[in-house]
Amino acid sequence: MAQKSVLITGCSSGIGYAAAHGLRDVGWRVFASCRRADDCARLRAEGFESPRIDYADSATINAGLTEVLDATGGTLDALFNNGAFGTPGAVEDLPTDALRAIFETNFFGWHELTRAVIPVMRAQGHGRIVQCSSVLGFVTMPWRGAYNSTKYALEGLTQTLRVEMRDTPIDVILIQPGPITSKIRQNSIPHFEKWIDWEGSVRVEQYRRKLRKRLYEDRGPDAFELPADAVVKKLRHALEARKPRLTYMVTTPTFLMATFRRLLPVRALDWVLSRG
Numbered sequence: 263m264a265q266k267s268v269l270i271t272g273c274s275s276g277i278g279y280a281a282a283h284g285l286r287d288v289g290w291r292v293f294a295s296c297r298r299a300d301d302c303a304r305l306r307a308e309g310f311e312s313p314r315i316d317y318a319d320s321a322t323i324n325a326g327l328t329e330v331l332d333a334t335g336g337t338l339d340a341l342f343n344n345g346a347f348g349t350p351g352a353v354e355d356l357p358t359d360a361l362r363a364i365f366e367t368n369f370f371g372w373h374e375l376t377r378a379v380i381p382v383m384r385a386q387g388h389g390r391i392v393q394c395s396s397v398l399g400f401v402t403m404p405w406r407g408a409y410n411s412t413k414y415a416l417e418g419l420t421q422t423l424r425v426e427m428r429d430t431p432i433d434v435i436l437i438q439p440g441p442i443t444s445k446i447r448q449n450s451i452p453h454f455e456k457w458i459d460w461e462g463s464v465r466v467e468q469y470r471r472k473l474r475k476r477l478y479e480d481r482g483p484d485a486f487e488l489p490a491d492a493v494v495k496k497l498r499h500a501l502e503a504r505k506p507r508l509t510y511m512v513t514t515p516t517f518l519m520a521t522f523r524r525l526l527p528v529r530a531l532d533w534v535l536s537r538g
């Protein structure tokens with residue numbers, strides 16, 4: 263049987279890095295793309311093909327995908343949209359340009375790459391597109407408004423695409439992790455520092471007591487946090503099962519929040535979420 267190919271974005275750390283290794287270990291030809299050239303070089307040294315794809319830069323999306331298709335002879339069995347970041351801060355303190363910037367990576371870039379891949383999958387007669395959403399794609403938490411908005415938008419776009427693709431041989435699948443060990447918090451710090459004037463905020467004391475502690479002090483893993491391999495396990499099912507599920511939840515908080523959202527009145531759910 264021919265080796266199957268997958269393009270993964272955001273492989274420098276966390277879920278993308280674990281997915282690249284996990285899928286290669288079970289026989290996939292993995293194109294482990296990274297945002298930065300030095301990370302691509304690191305992944306190549308680990309034996310991966312690693313095109314550079316920065317979602318915020320259309321030229322790299324086109325060039326990166328072209329590199330993949332040149333290598334495979336024009337086919338791609340699966341795409342795992344994964345690379346993303348957070349910009350922590352209260353909604354009232356988020357400059358609109360901060361939202362524009364995060365949407366460029368977490369949403370518009372994913373759409374652009376997905377659109378470019380769909381004709382390839384249509385032509386070859388099959389394909390799977392897996393989107394790394396989040397528990398924060400269906401419930402909200404304070405201080406995470408920017409990230410939350412991108413994941414809610416992603417859920418809307420993905421669900422629409424999934425319904426539209428019913429008459430094609432392409433499966434569109436969501437993964438919704440809760441807390442997973444990765445560099446996501448650490449990687450959000452430059453975005454916080456770039457965009458949030460926390461010392462000029464009416465919430466300065468809350469930033470001091472809560473958010474900055476969470477960002478800058480290593481308090482160990484979150485409750486119910488799982489290693490990135492927990493996501494890779496679900497990703498493998500999404501890619502390899504004859505009939506994949508439409509949505510894969512990962513971690514206890516995701517299952518809990520899905521249940522709370524169905525059962526609790528909105529004010530009660532707000533109270534639960536405000537503890538975060």
Ligand SMILES: NC(=O)c1ccc[n+]([C@@H]2O[C@H](COP(=O)([O-])OP(=O)(O)OC[C@H]3O[C@@H](n4cnc5c(N)ncnc54)[C@H](OP(=O)(O)O)[C@@H]3O)[C@@H](O)[C@H]2O)c1
Pocket residue numbers: 271272273274275276277278296297298301315316317318343344345346347367394395396397438439440441442443444445446447449
């Ligand atoms: N960790 C969690 O608790 C959790 C929970 C739910 C969902 N998720 C989702 O899981 C996915 C992976 O995150 P992670 O937890 O593994 O965090 P991570 O360790 O910070 O990895 C994020 C990856 O995305 C890349 N990235 C950032 N900006 C990018 C851009 N403009 N273009 C392409 N790639 C870019 C990063 O590259 P650089 O190193 O170059 O910045 C990095 O490789 C994200 O979609 C995230 O929303 C994570």
